[in-house]
Amino acid sequence: MRFINEVISGSYSLIAGLGITIKAFFSPIATVQYPREVIDITPSYRGHIEFVHDLVTGKPKCISCGTCAMACPSNCITVEGEPLEIKREPFHATGWPPAISIPSEKKKAPGYVERLERPLILFELDFAKCSLCGLCIEVCPENAIQFSKVYNLAGYCRQDSRIDLKNRFEEIS
Amino acid sequence: MEISADRDGNTFYLNMGPQHPSTHGVLRVILKMNGEYIQEAECVLGYIHRMHEKIGESMFFSQFYAYMSRMDYLSAMAYNHGYTGLIEKMAGIEPPLRAEYIRVITVELNRISSHLVWLGAYLLDLGAFTPIMYAFDDREMILDLLESITGSRLTYSYFRFGGVCKDIDEDFIRGTRAFIKKMRSRLKMYDTLVTKNVIFIGRVKDIGIISQDMARRYGATGPVLRGSGIEYDIRKNEPYSVYPEFDFDIPTGSTGDARDRYLVRVAEIEQSLRIIEQALDRLPDGPYRTEIPPFIELEPGDCYFPVESARGEFGIYLVSNGEKRPYRMKLRTPSFSNLSLFNELTKGYMIADAVSILGSLDLVIPEIDR
Numbered sequence: 417m418r419f420i421n422e423v424i425s426g427s428y429s430l431i432a433g434l435g436i437t438i439k440a441f442f443s444p445i446a447t448v449q450y451p452r453e454v455i456d457i458t459p460s461y462r463g464h465i466e467f468v469h470d471l472v473t474g475k476p477k478c479i480s481c482g483t484c485a486m487a488c489p490s491n492c493i494t495v496e497g498e499p500l501e502i503k504r505e506p507f508h509a510t511g512w513p514p515a516i517s518i519p520s521e522k523k524k525a526p527g528y529v530e531r532l533e534r535p536l537i538l539f540e541l542d543f544a545k546c547s548l549c550g551l552c553i554e555v556c557p558e559n560a561i562q563f564s565k566v567y568n569l570a571g572y573c574r575q576d577s578r579i580d581l582k583n584r585f586e587e588i589s
Numbered sequence: 590m591e592i593s594a595d596r597d598g599n600t601f602y603l604n605m606g607p608q609h610p611s612t613h614g615v616l617r618v619i620l621k622m623n624g625e626y627i628q629e630a631e632c633v634l635g636y637i638h639r640m641h642e643k644i645g646e647s648m649f650f651s652q653f654y655a656y657m658s659r660m661d662y663l664s665a666m667a668y669n670h671g672y673t674g675l676i677e678k679m680a681g682i683e684p685p686l687r688a689e690y691i692r693v694i695t696v697e698l699n700r701i702s703s704h705l706v707w708l709g710a711y712l713l714d715l716g717a718f719t720p721i722m723y724a725f726d727d728r729e730m731i732l733d734l735l736e737s738i739t740g741s742r743l744t745y746s747y748f749r750f751g752g753v754c755k756d757i758d759e760d761f762i763r764g765t766r767a768f769i770k771k772m773r774s775r776l777k778m779y780d781t782l783v784t785k786n787v788i789f790i791g792r793v794k795d796i797g798i799i800s801q802d803m804a805r806r807y808g809a810t811g812p813v814l815r816g817s818g819i820e821y822d823i824r825k826n827e828p829y830s831v832y833p834e835f836d837f838d839i840p841t842g843s844t845g846d847a848r849d850r851y852l853v854r855v856a857e858i859e860q861s862l863r864i865i866e867q868a869l870d871r872l873p874d875g876p877y878r879t880e881i882p883p884f885i886e887l888e889p890g891d892c893y894f895p896v897e898s899a900r901g902e903f904g905i906y907l908v909s910n911g912e913k914r915p916y917r918m919k920l921r922t923p924s925f926s927n928l929s930l931f932n933e934l935t936k937g938y939m940i941a942d943a944v945s946i947l948g949s950l951d952l953v954i955p956e957i958d959r
């Protein structure tokens with residue numbers, strides 16, 4: 417009697433399982449054929465960081481202050497700038513050049529701003545160490561960096577993961 | 590697996606792992622066998638030790654966010670919650686209510702996705718290949734939802750001191766509601782396909798029975814403890830965040846075997862869905878983040894803050910001496926305690942049952958070694 421019960425319950429659960437498989441067989445396909453079909457990535461996707469394109473000057477907004485390098489938990493950002501210099505530039509109503517202006521009353525000429533500037537020499541990201549935490553982006557005083565949408569990041573050697581953001585920016589623009 | 594025989598010829602040693610599909614990572618178990626039966630099971634840890642505690646002590650508080658999600662990669666949100674919760678408690682930061690709700694929603698979604706991975710992988714260990722496909726299909730929906738707000742699919746660093754880094758939008762809410770509806774129907778499907786399957790029942794029923802006393806002795810938490818019938822859940826017993834505002838049950842088992850642990854986890858999926866539903870209904874408007882300086886300092890003192898991750902109690906004990914970096918950080922991870930049951934649990938069982946027991950403990954190795 418026990419044996420018959422087992423056979424019946426066993427066959428029932430087998431058939432119930434097969435029923436689900438058959439149902440899935442006729443349901444829509446859940447996968448995509450990757451290299452031929454690509455699904456859209458979301459707008460909040462985090463690729464490696466890149467410079468924000470400044471709409472006014474067409475240059476990176478970075479003032480090479482180094483805050484991002486200090487905030488990065490993995491020490492993957494290297495920033496180098498030229499020595500500090502005081503620049504006198506015509507003032508754009510749009511807000512460029514940005515905030516760090518020095519208050520020196522007597523030299524002030526109308527329509528001009530003076531600011532401390534450190535032209536950027538090198539901005540290198542070691543992406544192999546980056547954990548995409550987004551801290552560098554949050555601390556940047558100029559909002560000069562953002563996440564890119566690059567996802568094909570395979571390389572042949574460790575050097576491939578070192579990205580020079582300044583060169584990359586110039587190549588793109 | 591590697592086999593070496595003892596002198597007397599009856600007992601021999603079997604080396605399971607560190608690269609073995611059923612250990613889910615780099616866990617090595619040295620099994621002392623008598624024929625097909627296990628006499629002794631010694632777990633060897635440390636293959637993926639990364640010194641997270643020490644790293645935490647060498648960093649600014651805000652720099653440690655990203656490391657949290659690398660410990661338990663399956664329920665990273667709960668770990669985020671533990672860390673941000675701790676620092677907020679110590680620094681006296683009050684996150685906005687909306688942020689707390691968003692945290693609960695994302696943590697619970699993450700808990701479901703973690704349980705789904707476990708479900709698929711466990712059945713894969715037991716020799717059933719189909720369920721992992723369904724489980725990953727459902728999990729994909731969660732990952733898409735979380736990716737749309739956090740930008741990452743697995744190792745989220747979404748929480749910040751004083752809130753979350755991005756607000757949720759209408760699309761996310763709509764998608765989550767659709768997911769809840771779908772998941773409810775899928776739970777019925779899992780019930781037919783897995784829970785009632787005779788082969789599955791044969792593999793898990795009365796296997797690896799953890800008595801209440803044993804669970805207490807080893808400090809087991811999470812579904813492993815609740816499977817033995819002890820109603821202990823940090824979300825209820827030591828409430829944090831806005832959990833007291835929600836109505837949910839703590840599912841428990843009766844005998845404490847592998848099947849009970851399975852049932853508890855599946856029931857937890859339903860409870861998480863309930864929490865998410867309530868949180869979406871009551872989601873308050875307002876800011877999602879209070880701005881605080883990026884490099885904060887804490888008052889001297891110490892604090893322990895536990896949260897309920899998908900695997901049990903995760904807690905951080907932090908000692909601050911008033912500097913920008915912690916003086917000491919201790920992480921209590923659930924899988925470490927849960928794994929310590931393994932030796933006593935497997936004595937006298939066959940090797941195929943050891944795989945079933947190991948799977949039912951739901952271990953994540955990077956979290957054990959951390």
Ligand code: SF4
Pocket residue numbers: 477478479480481482483484485495555556557558559560561
């Ligand atoms: S990217 Fe921002 S934080 Fe980094 S150096 Fe440039 S301006 Fe400073």
Ligand code: SF4
Pocket residue numbers: 465487488489490491492493541545546547548549550551552553
């Ligand atoms: S995302 Fe995080 S780890 Fe990556 S460069 Fe920025 S701060 Fe460093």
